[in-house]
Every structure is written in structure tokens, then in C-alpha cells.
Amino acid sequence: MKITQAFTVEAVHRLPNVPEAHHGLNEVEGLDTPTAETIAAWIWHRAKGGLRGLCAVTVFETPMSWAEFAGD
Known part of the structure; x- marks a missing residue:
């Protein structure tokens, strides 16, 4: 059995050196x-x-772009 959890991220972050209003x-x-x-x-x-x-x-x-992390 595989148990996973998905989380969405919608414009709530900013990258260093990229001006953005979200912190x-x-x-x-x-x-x-x-x-x-x-x-x-x-x-x-x-x-x-x-x-x-x-x-x-x-x-x-x-919906078409994601990252999945399955441990070290």
C-alpha cells in the first residue's frame, strides 16, 4: 500500500533575488x-x-507541474 499526501502552492512564496510581494x-x-x-x-x-x-x-x-519527495 502506498500512502501519499499532496499539497498545493499558489503564489505564496518568493524566490531570492526575484522581486515579489508575497513573503x-x-x-x-x-x-x-x-x-x-x-x-x-x-x-x-x-x-x-x-x-x-x-x-x-x-x-x-x-495541475500539470509538481514535485514529489519520497525520502532521502
């Missing part, structure tokens, strides 16, 4: 560069201990 995810410790890839890994590392059987975390940027 939400840049304020979170450990998300200095909040891309879909780093957000998926960040969620994985925090959720793995409490979600036995977690196989992957998927973060969607759009």
Missing part, C-alpha cells in the same frame, strides 16, 4: 528557497515520524 513561505524556518522541491522535502522530514507508512509528499505548483 509567506520565506518566513518559515528551513524554507529559505521555497520551491516545490524544497517544500516537499521540508514537509516529508516533518511528517515522516508521525505518519507511519508515508511513502511520498507531492507539492503541486499547477
Whole structure:
């Protein structure tokens, strides 16, 4: 059995050196560069201990663009 969790990200982050008005995810410790890839890994590392059987975390940027992190 594969258990996964998907999270969406819609314009709530900014990349370093790219002017943008949104500051939400840049304020979170450990998300200095909040891309879909780093957000998926960040969620994985925090959720793995409490979600036995977690196989992957998927973060969607759009319906056709996402990053999936399945551990180290």
C-alpha cells in the first residue's frame, strides 16, 4: 500500500533575488528557497515520524507541474 499526501502552492512564496510581494513561505524556518522541491522535502522530514507508512509528499505548483519527495 502506498500512502501519499499532496499539497498545493499558489503564489505564496518568493524566490531570492526575484522581486515579489508575497513573503509567506520565506518566513518559515528551513524554507529559505521555497520551491516545490524544497517544500516537499521540508514537509516529508516533518511528517515522516508521525505518519507511519508515508511513502511520498507531492507539492503541486499547477495541475500539470509538481514535485514529489519520497525520502532521502
